[in-house]
Amino acid sequence: MPDQSVQPAADPYDALLLLSFGGPEGPDDVVPFLENVTRGRGIPRERLKEVGRHYFLFGGVSPINAQNRELLHALRKDFAEHGLDLPVYWGNRNWAPYLTDTLRELAADGHRRILTLATSAYASYSGCRQYRENLADALAALEGEGLPLPRVDKLRHYFNHPGFVRPMVDTTLAALAELPEGRRAGAHLAFTTHSIPTAAADTSGPVAAHTEDGEGGAYVAQHLDVARLIVDAVREETGVEHPWRLVYQSRSGAPHIPWLEPDICDHLEELHGEGAPAVVMVPIGFVSDHMEVKYDLDTEATAKAAELGLPVSRASTVGADPRFAACVRDLVLERAATERFAEGRAATAPVRCALGALGPSHDVCPVGCCPARSPRPAAAGSD
Ligand SMILES: CC1=C(CCC(=O)O)c2cc3nc(cc4[nH]c(cc5[nH]c(cc1n2)c(C)c5CCC(=O)O)c(CCC(=O)O)c4C)C(CCC(=O)O)=C3C
Ligand SMILES: [Fe+2]
Structure with a gap:
């Protein structure tokens, strides 16, 4: 059996990507942000005006980017304190730092096997497959630029962790x-x-x-x-x-x-x-x-x-709670161990931690999981 103490614990992964929604950082960002969110999604104009008003009430600043910066910090701190040597990057679907730019940076930094943490704990088109479509789009953009394509996987749903x-x-x-x-x-x-x-x-x-x-x-x-x-x-x-x-x-x-x-x-x-x-x-x-x-x-x-x-x-959400950062570390180590097991490099599959009646979620979305209204390429899944 391989010795866990000498094996890099995240092996085969060489980076973690925090993948989120993104939000405006000032009044001038609000309309372009909403255009990014709603492109091709058939949202009534009235609803858009109303949602724009919500953002303007808060000075045009969504709290989400600051919260993701805090989460990044919490993850890096937790990983460092537990000897997990895995760089953490951040990219968004709808606002800077945009996913495609982050993926380009990951590729330029030499990362070839990336694990993704989406800021959505549950299964749904918006919370899961749409992020996988965004990953496929970003990979296609890199391919168009002739860059080496990393392999991208996605962590399982963590709602019951x-x-x-x-x-x-x-x-x-x-x-x-x-x-x-x-x-x-x-x-x-x-x-x-x-x-x-x-x-x-x-x-x-x-x-x-x-x-x-x-x-x-x-x-x-x-x-x-x-x-x-x-x-x-x-x-x-x-x-x-x-x-x-x-x-x-x-x-x-x-x-x-x-x-x-x-x-x-x-x-x-x-x-x-x-x-x-x-x-x-x-x-x-x-x-x-x-x-x-x-x-x-x-x-x-x-x-x-x-x-x-x-x-x-x-009640507050988990935000950057250290227990949530530890949950992410646990899921990273678990998935890495699962991959090594699948590659025949470990004798046993890891324990998969979950509470509740449903049990641990799948690692790889199976065919037909959270389908889109019209099929589009998606990465990090079976279809
Ligand atoms: C399931 C789900 C999550 C949770 C999972 C996850 O986190 O991913 C989520 C999160 C979020 N949704 C967000 C913002 C928006 N969502 C919109 C529109 C929509 N959301 C949908 C679903 C979800 N959304 C759906 C089915 C639509 C209709 C359009 C479409 O079919 O795609 C619109 C357009 C205007 C409107 O109609 O509201 C906005 C501005 C923000 C950012 C908040 C911030 O700025 O702090 C976050 C985290
Ligand atoms: Fe939403």
Whole structure:
């Protein structure tokens, strides 16, 4: 059996790529950013104007880039402290540093086997395959420039990894503690994620997980698994089983196309009508407190709750929590070990850490996983 102590732990990988959404860094960036996001995606003009307004309310600056810089820092620190000698790069889908530029830099720096961490924990077209399409586009651009093409893989979904779930248990407990004491025990937990078209939800994840009737495929099943884990952990800590529901936010697209519901604001209204004493919003769908959290929850939903006279608080996302950085290291080491095992260079496959009922997600997206509306080349998967 190979000696792990002398083998570079990330072997065969020589770099990690943090792949994210990107966001504007000033007022002049907002419109070009939105054009990048929505190119060819059929978003109504009215919706774009409205979303532009959200960014302008925050000075035209999305929090997402600063948060990714913090995550980069946390990853580099964690890797250095644990002797993992693996450089970490960062590229985005919609704003500088653009993925294609980063991939060109990776190739120029001599990296040939790259592992990607996307800032989306769940299966869906927007959170997984679209990033794989972006990788294929970037590789095609490099090929067009005659550059050596690195091989690019993608880390498995981490929604049920303890390094993602446990920080959110703590932030949920902290958000509960922010509520007026007399309202705490009866508080509802509203787990939120990005709404997506029900058709995209039903075809999310591997074909075996697809559903036909608006049940939401792997996307919804994965979020429900995380919500249950948090509810159980909170009960263990406080002795209270809080009533809860998975709800949605940030709906886009044309009104006649069905998206996942209910919206968080409608849910708050309904809970208020039922006499709920308070609500904690827990944005399990996101990895950082970016604009969808700062505007849609902290601004819009919080204003709605104030109007209703319903006390609310909001749990933080994992952000740059050291436990999340450690989770990424664990996933990198796991995947590297899996690759060495597959190449016949290790005697055993690694342990794959996961909580909940669904078990560890696949390493390589199988054929038909989270299909696009019209097929496009995608990297780091079977199709
Ligand atoms: C599943 C999902 C995630 C979570 C997974 C992941 O993180 O990837 C996510 C994240 C994000 N979405 C973001 C921003 C936007 N998303 C849009 C539009 C859309 N998102 C969709 C889905 C998702 N989006 C969908 C189906 C659309 C419709 C258009 C289309 O079919 O593609 C639009 C266009 C305007 C609008 O309609 O809202 C904007 C500006 C930001 C940046 C925030 C910041 O700046 O801090 C982030 C992290
Ligand atoms: Fe989005």
